[in-house]
Amino acid sequence: MTMVITEESTSRYVQLGDMKLHYHEAGEGEAIIMLHGGGPGAGGWSNYSRNIGPLAEKGYRVILPDCPGFHKSGPIVTAEPRRLVHARAVVELMDALDIQKAHVVGNSLGGQSAIAFALEYPERLDKLILMGPGGFLGPSLFNPMPTEGTKLLFNVFQDYEHPNFEKFNTLMKLFVYDSSELTEELVQSRFESMLSNDCEHLRNFVKSRELAPPDGLFTDITPRIKEIQAKSLVIWGRDDRFVSLDHALKLIWELPDARLHIFAQCGHWAQWEKADEFNRLLADFLTNE
Numbered sequence: 292m293t294m295v296i297t298e299e300s301t302s303r304y305v306q307l308g309d310m311k312l313h314y315h316e317a318g319e320g321e322a323i324i325m326l327h328g329g330g331p332g333a334g335g336w337s338n339y340s341r342n343i344g345p346l347a348e349k350g351y352r353v354i355l356p357d358c359p360g361f362h363k364s365g366p367i368v369t370a371e372p373r374r375l376v377h378a379r380a381v382v383e384l385m386d387a388l389d390i391q392k393a394h395v396v397g398n399s400l401g402g403q404s405a406i407a408f409a410l411e412y413p414e415r416l417d418k419l420i421l422m423g424p425g426g427f428l429g430p431s432l433f434n435p436m437p438t439e440g441t442k443l444l445f446n447v448f449q450d451y452e453h454p455n456f457e458k459f460n461t462l463m464k465l466f467v468y469d470s471s472e473l474t475e476e477l478v479q480s481r482f483e484s485m486l487s488n489d490c491e492h493l494r495n496f497v498k499s500r501e502l503a504p505p506d507g508l509f510t511d512i513t514p515r516i517k518e519i520q521a522k523s524l525v526i527w528g529r530d531d532r533f534v535s536l537d538h539a540l541k542l543i544w545e546l547p548d549a550r551l552h553i554f555a556q557c558g559h560w561a562q563w564e565k566a567d568e569f570n571r572l573l574a575d576f577l578t579n580e
Contacts, residue, residue: 296344298336301355302363307383313363314384315355318347321417321577322390324354324381327361328399328559329373330466331447331459331493332485334362337477338398341566342573349574354393356384358404360492360499362484368495370502372510374427375411377404382412394577396420398562399533403427406512409519418577419523421542422561425534428542429511433535440465440533440559451493456482468530468558516545523549524576526569528557550580 301315315335323346327338335355336343343353358377360367369376381404385393394417397405402424409416430436437445443462450458463478464470485493523546527539536553543549552572554565562569 296347298340301336301343304363305384305387307380307387309365310359310367310380311365312359312380312384313357315343316353317343318350318352320350320352322352322354322385322388322393323396323577324356324385324393325396325562326356326358326377326381326398326401326404328401329361329496330399330444330462330481332362332481332483334484337362337481337484338401338560339396339562342562342570345566345570346574349570351394351574351577352390354384354388356380358401360495362487362492366488366491366495368498368502370499370504372407372503373400373499374403374407377401378407378411381408382415385415391415392417394418394420396422396562396573397424398422399425399559406516406519409521410512410515413520416521418580419519419521420526420573420576421523422526423528423531423534423538423559424542425538427510427512428538429513431535431537433537438533438535440531444533448493448497451490451497454482454486454490454493459485465532466559467564468528468556469564472564513541513545516542517547519546520548522576522580524573524580525549525551526561526572527551527553528559528561528564529553529555530557531559533559550576 325339334357357364395405402421543551
């Protein structure tokens with residue numbers, strides 16, 4: 292029987308110290324924790340709504356956190372790199388849910404956070420899945436840095452005093468290869484999430500960037516990637532306008548035990564644009580590799 296999984300039915304909260312963290316959960320079995328990107332209005336459900344149900348039906352306990360300072364989780368202002376803040380929150384969430392080890396999936400900033408988790412807490416990681424993790428693998432040979440998508444993303448963040456829907460909509464279209472696939476509901480829900488609490492999360496993100504060292508968000512940690520011993524799957528959209536494809540090659544060159552899958556006609560959201568194929572690919576990797 293097909294599971295009935297909705298945004299409301301899977302919604303949960305947990306108190307992690309001073310932070311109230313929101314997450315979605317469905318299914319039973321080995322835990323998969325899926326970390327969303329850092330775009331305005333981002334959250335676990337908006338990034339992974341097309342994955343939680345199919346993976347839960349395949350026998351996994353699927354958990355989609357809203358990372359600290361995003362969507363329904365509590366606010367945060369910090370000079371510490373977000374990837375480290377998020378990695379620590381994942382460990383605290385696992386402790387709260389009595390999960391010893393988990394497969395960790397990360398897209399974009401979530402990919403940064405997943406790598407930080409793998410480096411800082413290797414004993415808590417089972418397998419690692421990365422899609423377009425950006426901002427920390429140095430320069431690109433394919434595109435000037437920052438990329439087109441990254442520049443517009445930070446431009447939208449900087450407009451937190453006067454949010455502009457048209458600029459936000461343009462940003463959303465850059466996440467995918469075929470923008471006609473974006474639903475009005477998805478775009479509107481992300482925009483409303485961005486506006487919630489008087490744009491508090493956006494304002495705090497900008498404050499955090501101002502507090503951080505100049506290269507804090509874009510520190511090149513390529514030399515540390517070889518420390519990750521977990522079996523790893525790297526997934527990329529060939530047409531990603533946020534993180535260039537050559538960064539995928541950097542990752543599999545450095546990761547000791549990695550395999551790479553590239554989707555043609557796919558942008559920064561492989562898990563959303565190629566959801567059916569992505570779900571099969573992920574389940575096969577977790578089951579058979």
